[in-house]
Amino acid sequence: MSYFAYLIGLSFLVWIVLPLFKKDSTWISLYMEAEELADKKQRVYGNIADLEFDFAMGRLSEEDFKIIRQSFLSEAGRVIEKLESQKSSKLMDRIKNDLEHLGKKKKKKKSKKRTAVFCTECGTENLTEAKFCMKCGKELS
Amino acid sequence: MADLGNILLFFLFPVSVFTALTALAAGITKRRGLLEAARRGAYAAFAVTTLAVLALEYLLVTSDFSIEYVASNTNFALPLFYKIVALWAGHNGSLLLWTWIVTIFSAIVAYQHRHKNNDLMPYVLFVMATTMVFFSILSVFISNPFQTLYQDFGNTLQEFTARDGHGLNPLLQHPAMVIHPPVLFIGYVGSVVPFAFAIAALITGKLGSGWIHTTRRWALTTWGFLAVGIILGGKWAYVELGWGGYWAWDPVENASLLPWLTSTAYLHSVMIQERKGMLKIWNMALVISTYLLAIFGTFLTRSGIVSSVHAFANSGLGPAFAVFLSMGIIFSLSLLIYRRKDLKPDEEMESLVSRESGFLFNNLLFLLATIAVLWGTMFPVISELFTGDQITVGPPWFNNIMIPIGLALLLLTGAGPLLAWRHTSVETLKRSFGWPTLGSIIFIAILFAFGIRDGWALGSFAISFFVMWTIVVEFVKGANIRKKNSGENFFLAMYMLSRKNTRRYGGYLIHAAMVVMFVGFTGNAFNTETRAEVGEGDSFQLGPYTFKALTIIDEQNDNYSSQTLEMEMYRDNRLIDTISPQKRFYFASEQPSTEVDIYSTIREDIYAVLSGMNNDGTKVIVQVYRNPFVSMVWIGAFIMGIGTLFAMLPNLRESKAGGE
Numbered sequence: 048m049s050y051f052a053y054l055i056g057l058s059f060l061v062w063i064v065l066p067l068f069k070k071d072s073t074w075i076s077l078y079m080e081a082e083e084l085a086d087k088k089q090r091v092y093g094n095i096a097d098l099e100f101d102f103a104m105g106r107l108s109e110e111d112f113k114i115i116r117q118s119f120l121s122e123a124g125r126v127i128e129k130l131e132s133q134k135s136s137k138l139m140d141r142i143k144n145d146l147e148h149l150g151k152k153k154k155k156k157k158s159k160k161r162t163a164v165f166c167t168e169c170g171t172e173n174l175t176e177a178k179f180c181m182k183c184g185k186e187l188s
Numbered sequence: 189m190a191d192l193g194n195i196l197l198f199f200l201f202p203v204s205v206f207t208a209l210t211a212l213a214a215g216i217t218k219r220r221g222l223l224e225a226a227r228r229g230a231y232a233a234f235a236v237t238t239l240a241v242l243a244l245e246y247l248l249v250t251s252d253f254s255i256e257y258v259a260s261n262t263n264f265a266l267p268l269f270y271k272i273v274a275l276w277a278g279h280n281g282s283l284l285l286w287t288w289i290v291t292i293f294s295a296i297v298a299y300q301h302r303h304k305n306n307d308l309m310p311y312v313l314f315v316m317a318t319t320m321v322f323f324s325i326l327s328v329f330i331s332n333p334f335q336t337l338y339q340d341f342g343n344t345l346q347e348f349t350a351r352d353g354h355g356l357n358p359l360l361q362h363p364a365m366v367i368h369p370p371v372l373f374i375g376y377v378g379s380v381v382p383f384a385f386a387i388a389a390l391i392t393g394k395l396g397s398g399w400i401h402t403t404r405r406w407a408l409t410t411w412g413f414l415a416v417g418i419i420l421g422g423k424w425a426y427v428e429l430g431w432g433g434y435w436a437w438d439p440v441e442n443a444s445l446l447p448w449l450t451s452t453a454y455l456h457s458v459m460i461q462e463r464k465g466m467l468k469i470w471n472m473a474l475v476i477s478t479y480l481l482a483i484f485g486t487f488l489t490r491s492g493i494v495s496s497v498h499a500f501a502n503s504g505l506g507p508a509f510a511v512f513l514s515m516g517i518i519f520s521l522s523l524l525i526y527r528r529k530d531l532k533p534d535e536e537m538e539s540l541v542s543r544e545s546g547f548l549f550n551n552l553l554f555l556l557a558t559i560a561v562l563w564g565t566m567f568p569v570i571s572e573l574f575t576g577d578q579i580t581v582g583p584p585w586f587n588n589i590m591i592p593i594g595l596a597l598l599l600l601t602g603a604g605p606l607l608a609w610r611h612t613s614v615e616t617l618k619r620s621f622g623w624p625t626l627g628s629i630i631f632i633a634i635l636f637a638f639g640i641r642d643g644w645a646l647g648s649f650a651i652s653f654f655v656m657w658t659i660v661v662e663f664v665k666g667a668n669i670r671k672k673n674s675g676e677n678f679f680l681a682m683y684m685l686s687r688k689n690t691r692r693y694g695g696y697l698i699h700a701a702m703v704v705m706f707v708g709f710t711g712n713a714f715n716t717e718t719r720a721e722v723g724e725g726d727s728f729q730l731g732p733y734t735f736k737a738l739t740i741i742d743e744q745n746d747n748y749s750s751q752t753l754e755m756e757m758y759r760d761n762r763l764i765d766t767i768s769p770q771k772r773f774y775f776a777s778e779q780p781s782t783e784v785d786i787y788s789t790i791r792e793d794i795y796a797v798l799s800g801m802n803n804d805g806t807k808v809i810v811q812v813y814r815n816p817f818v819s820m821v822w823i824g825a826f827i828m829g830i831g832t833l834f835a836m837l838p839n840l841r842e843s844k845a846g847g848e
Contacts, residue, residue: 048191048192049191049192049195052192052194052195052196055236056196056198056236059199059203060232063225064206064225065225065228066221066222066224066225068221069221069224071219071220072220073217073218073219073220074220074306075218082396083396086396086398087465090397090462090463090464097463098608098609098610104662104665105619105620106606106608106620107608107611107616108615108616111613
């Protein structure tokens with residue numbers, strides 16, 4: 048019985064040590080600033096949702112609601128702007144990188160993904176994922 | 189089989205040491221192979237511990253009395269069911285259960301995150317494996333459940349097999365005892381997961397909300413298990429200990445309450461971090477405290493430094509726990525200090541009357557409660573240090589402090605959700621609070637008219653009324669608004685509303701459960717009791733009830749002998765029920781035990797205990813308690829469980845990430 052137990056125990060030990068002898072690679076840490084910004088964006092959106100809920104439930108005067116909402120919207124605008132500029136600079140890095148690798152074969156076209164949404168109220172150009180206009184705060188559909 | 193279990197359990201030690209080391213190395217070098225090895229280590233630790241647990245179960249079920257643990261906690265006549273659960277009846281076995289749960293959770297976390305969180309995972313596994321190393325040292329080297337029995341034959345020690353075992357402690361032969369320890373242990377051990385992620389975040393400097401999101405469900409689950417475990421412990425004490433109550437501020441009860449208090453504080457304050465980026469250090473401190481208090485609770489139960497009905501006999505583990513705890517405190521504190529600059533708040537508090545400040549007060553009160561309970565629990569030890577005598581502070585001391593804190597917290601439960609984030613104006617305050625306040629005042633007046641004079645009880649009922657009102661209004665108002673916007677009927681609107689933000693409405697449900705439980709707690713103010721010596725045919729009174737003793741029955745089976753008093757219970761000359769408290773004497777353990785009989789309604793419990801024979805042996809002594817509203821505590825606990833489960837459901841459509 049005890050031989051059997053030693054056998055089980057030892058085979059587990061071997062099994063956990065095995066990965067150390069495999070061909071190895073390292074992972075790269077994720078870009079932290081981007082994560083932080085995404086965090087902030089999430090937070091502002093959550094705040095706006097809460098604010099609207101509080102207002103609907105009558106916990107907030109209309110005046111307070113408007114002021115606070117405006118401040119959230121501009122904050123959201125700032126965060127998204129930063130996020131976007133980061134994304135495009137990352138994109139530029141990648142394009143540069145790709146170009147170096149491709150040599151003179153082809154010039155990669157800039158991605159067409161960045162379509163915009165225009166606000167029906169003031170005409171400001173907003174990003175596709177924006178829920179509210181970053182200038183006037185009108186809800187975008 | 190004992191060899192098999194012992195050897196496999198022994199392997200836990202090298203496996204967990206290996207896991208901790210490779211995990212740490214993986215964190216430093218970021219090599220995938222090392223992380224994979226650490227992950228496998230977590231799986232292997234789970235596998236060997238599971239096999240060891242199965243081996244011990246086999247020994248328990250087959251009554252192998254050559255093993256000390258089996259012989260001291262079971263006997264042949266013990267029902268099979270109790271043989272199985274005897275795994276956690278004694279100190280060594282329950283320590284193995286603790287260790288087993290740690291390995292289960294480590295394996296689950298390792299599996300859940302096998303493709304993600306590569307940056308955090310090495311340190312998460314490192315922290316969990318370190319906990320495993322500690323518990324494996326205890327289980328393997330100090331309190332081994334596979335220890336064989338020895339007997340002194342002249343000058344040599346020889347193994348021997350006992351003819352029969354000592355039997356299971358009679359107090360533990362109760363259904364609530366069967367699930368109370370595992371549920372509580374899951375709550376205790378579960379705190380290691382948020383702790384491990386918090387430490388990983390501190391080490392790597394990835395202090396955003398990533399670790400909080402990852403551990404949200406873990407934190408909530410373990411909080412729920414802790415709550416249910418504590419209440420099951422109370423239920424067990426109520427039906428088994430026979431002193432008429434469910435909570436006595438006993439050190440071990442307090443020890444389980446402490447991590448619950450800090451994790452409740454955390455579940456609230458974390459919302460401020462999510463919404464405002466504030467209280468980052470505080471949240472870290474709460475997660476760390478919860479884990480350390482869970483370890484502390486385990487330590488308190490097993491070290492023998494305070495005496496308690498729930499404690500295991502002094503097991504000599506005190507020093508080991510003291511070392512581990514101090515290391516944990518020093519390690520986490522230094523990390524917190526090292527990262528203090530990165531944990532600065534993103535925003536400042538804007539208004540004193542806002543949801544944020546409500547949460548702040550809530551945390552302040554939970555902190556006070558934690559300190560008070562910790563101080564009261566440790567007072568015997570502290571006083572012994574300075575005066576040489578163990579001075580115990582009793583339930584009145586705890587009640588004096590905890591009743592006001594509890595009521596203030598309950599009030600916040602109702603008031604907090606009515607406050608808006610950032611700022612609430614006086615005008616809206618009046619609108620939100622006017623009707624509920626007026627309603628509560630009228631409610632007090634009615635209770636006063638009915639003759640209730642106890643100040644605390646009046647306050648508690650008034651606050652409960654206020655909080656219940658605000659919670660109902662929250663649901664109804666929210667549902668009405670949704671009904672107007674979506675055209676759904678009222679009930680569908682209410683369902684959709686709560687499913688769209690399960691955390692908010694699950695939270696409200698838990699708040700409602702707290703109200704129900706507080707009504708139960710307040711019932712204590714009106715407890716009455718009587719004691720009578722009765723022979724067959726005698727009767728006695730308690731309040732409106734008349735009890736008439738019918739017969740006294742003596743019985744015997746393999747496990748115990750018993751004496752039962754059968755009484756009829758009348759109210760206004762109408763027979764309500766027959767009530768039969770019992771006294772047992774267990775043969776194997778040579779211990780008496782009382783089996784109380786409880787007639788329970790929502791309004792009150794009639795609780796009868798047979799204390800024994802009187803001096804001349806002609807009559808039996810019976811103690812009867814009339815405890816109002818006790819059932820509310822159990823009903824509240826049930827609602828709390830449902831609320832917790834609801835809060836864990838994923839939100840329907842995550843598009844608007846809400847919550848509070």
